[in-house]
Amino acid sequence: MVSSSKLKEVSGDNCCSVQPKGKVACPECSKLAKGVLEKTFDALVKEEAKSKLSCMSDFYYCKTPSCKVIYFRDDTILTQQDMKVIVGLKDGASPATVCYCFGWSKEKIVAEIEATGKTMALEDIKAKMQDPGCACEVLNPSGGCCLGDVGKAIKEIESIGKLS
Numbered sequence: 001m002v003s004s005s006k007l008k009e010v011s012g013d014n015c016c017s018v019q020p021k022g023k024v025a026c027p028e029c030s031k032l033a034k035g036v037l038e039k040t041f042d043a044l045v046k047e048e049a050k051s052k053l054s055c056m057s058d059f060y061y062c063k064t065p066s067c068k069v070i071y072f073r074d075d076t077i078l079t080q081q082d083m084k085v086i087v088g089l090k091d092g093a094s095p096a097t098v099c100y101c102f103g104w105s106k107e108k109i110v111a112e113i114e115a116t117g118k119t120m121a122l123e124d125i126k127a128k129m130q131d132p133g134c135a136c137e138v139l140n141p142s143g144g145c146c147l148g149d150v151g152k153a154i155k156e157i158e159s160i161g162k163l164s
């Protein structure tokens with residue numbers, strides 16, 4: 001848990017540029033994180049957390065499962081409690097959502113494999129990406145397409161036969 005005082009705004013010369021470039025190391029786990037679009041951040045962060053920030057640009061998204069940090073900019077850190085959605089790739093997340101646009105979670109994939117012997121998650125997502133289309137930029141915390149993560153989750157589930 002991060003105290004609200006950690007959400008204090010940090011002034012910096014690079015604040016409020018349009019889109020973060022390159023990768024920046026997470027202050028918590030030191031893994032390199034990709035920048036997120038302001039509209040992704042705006043759509044997924046709670047109003048209360050946003051109200052403490054001077055602007056919503058230049059945030060980076062930490063994908064490390066064991067790291068509590070979700071978005072960060074310099075020493076401003078946002079965690080699950082600041083998010084409108086459960087960030088499925090973090091350890092202990094429930095549901096462990098992998099596709100935010102069409103509601104696929106690891107739990108749902110496991111249930112489908114148990115019921116039918118296989119999962120149609122990828123096929124379902126690909127079909128729905130064509131029609132009605134996806135909205136990853138404002139639904140997925142990464143701001144990007146989930147297909148890579150879904151493929152990885154299916155392999156992981158098939159290799160262990162159950163949720164870890």
Ligand SMILES: [Zn+2]
Pocket residue numbers: 026027028029030031062063064067068069
């Ligand atoms: Zn991290």
